[in-house]
Amino acid sequence: MTVVSDPVSAVGSSDLAIVAVGTPTRRDGTADLSDLARACRGIARGVKLASHYVLVVIRSTVLPGTTSRLIRRTLERVSRKKAGRDFGLVVFPEFLREGMAVHDTIHPSRIVIGELDRRSGNALERFLKEFYGRDLPPLIRVNMATAEMIKCVSNAFLATKVSFINETANLCERLDNVDVDCVADGMGYDHRIGRDFLNAGPGFGGSCLPKDLKTLVKGAKHFRVRLRVAEAALATNELQPLRLIRVVHELVGNPRGKKVAVLGLSFKPSTSDMRVAPSVKIIRALVKTGMRVKVYDPKATENAKSLFGDTVAYASNVRDCLEQADCCLILTEWGEFSALTAALFVQTMKKPVVVDGRRVLKSLSLDPRIVYRALGIGRQVSDAIASRNCTMRREHPNRSTGPRHLI
């Protein structure tokens, strides 16, 4: 491998020029394509000088139609060559999860090639067949806009699945003996539904799902189409973090001066990334209501410092975070949290009140010394319908009254 800082020399010595720059969302919800355009201009200058066939591969996430409009035009204008004749152009979307990029590159669920013309598609397919050998994943070839569409709506569908189960969780909480995880298990066995992305929580975050969904909703409006389901998924996601704040307030009473220990800050486990993490919204709201917030995360503390400054305190471990707290709020399902014992909460906290946004400590509900409330689990009044995952029996003293059954 050779690392260069000049796109012209990079393209000059390559058969494939892969563009994978970010496409962040602007304030108005549209995608900022300036980095993409800049990268394409650099590549086009290389294509102009190249005496061989270069295949330009667009890996960045863009709205359907962007490659054939903006990217193709930029490449042709700057290179003074014709796409499909003098150089190749394909859209090759990635479906990588953060923290799993290497695994997902080596074992992708599918490969989608969006080709400008047959020759471009053939060139990428040849390369991929050589790369994957006998382990070639399912591969489909479509046109460029279809490939762009597949990427955008895949993320939109995943986000919708999360919002759907989050609303289901909110309903489960109002029922007796209903655990959203049992519901998700029961749904997930239906292969048309699938169990993945049915883990309820404080909302989806990260640098992709919220951004891509917003850009898609905005982009569709440009074509005078309203994506109401996607809009609803976004709206649900805005509200979901607020539910946990309400539960904390309900359990601690007057929030002013009360100490809350927040476990988990990153938008998902195994990363330090806090971009659009539900924890940010929740912590800011808790601080605003006068609560003293202390946070702990195995990896994200440094990022948290630049976001919250001295408005919160930072703990170096779970015990330190729980010390003398009036309430503990779990926001990210880090493995180390599920190993915590009831004794630790009882010994270190001022009052052992636990609000579990990810249901990682369901066994705490069995301990009479602890007030345990979990997102997506209804009040447990009998073990008549308890199952493997639904073994909560204790009634929560502070549980608000409301409808217990849907009829």
Ligand code: UDX
């Ligand atoms: C996502 C897509 O999964 C990936 O295919 C795409 O290429 C990039 O965006 P990533 O941002 O790494 O990947 O996060 P992901 O694992 O999808 O989780 C996104 C958010 O949804 C996280 O905040 C996570 O906590 C939340 N989530 C996910 C749930 O709350 N419940 C679930 O069941 C799944």
